Amino acid sequence: TNFLDFSDSSTVGDIVTGMTGDFEGRLIVWSEKAVWAVSGSGQVIGDITDWTRVKTDAQVGSVSHRTVTRIPAGAKYVDSEGKKQITTTVTLAYMTPIGDVRLFDGENDVIISLPERSEFATLNYAQRHKAFCVPDTSRSEVAWLFPGGSSGEPDVCLVWNYRWGVWYPRDWNFAHAIECDSSSTASQLLACEGDITVGGFIY
Secondary structure, eight states: OOOOOOOOOOOOOTTTTEEEEETEEEEEESSSOEEEEEEEEOOEEEOOOEEEEEEOSSSSSSSSSSGGEEOTTTTTEEEESSOEOOSOOOOEEOTTTTTTTTHHHHHHHEEGGGGGGHHHBBBBBBGGEEEEEEEEEGEEEEEEEEETTTTOOOEEEEEEEETTEEEEEOOOSSSSSEOOOOSSSEEEEEEEEETTTTTSSSS
């Protein structure tokens, strides 16, 4: 009988697309239309579980948890007026179903992908669930890959360098990629082939 309902009158028909834990001591729950935050101890006091569910002021949610990544304080981006801004706290960068990337500070969102808005606008909405991002900590970058146009697999890659606050395209068409460590380096990228006719290669 104890559950949390992540819906309200403005998000009828919405679905939860993923979660991000331990952000400012809260659980962030992503849906396509909203961003929710859960706090509390989880202890049962009487018949009440100590959870507080709050819908944040973010205007739109995320395609999935695979398009979300943590960004350190000091990240640079260009705002809607063309001015360079610098973050003061850790934020979450995420891709929305409407084809842009936003920064979430725990309560509000701001669009940071305006320099590449025409490329993000090519998102194949029907295949949006295949979008993902991969951080590259050693280069202070995050790459978002998604199916563009009529493509059924990720074939558009747009990279944000948060050290310099610039965007650029990259010729990547991977089905998925991750950042991990190895015996010789703290940051190594592994990516899997996006074209099944080529073979099951890992790069």
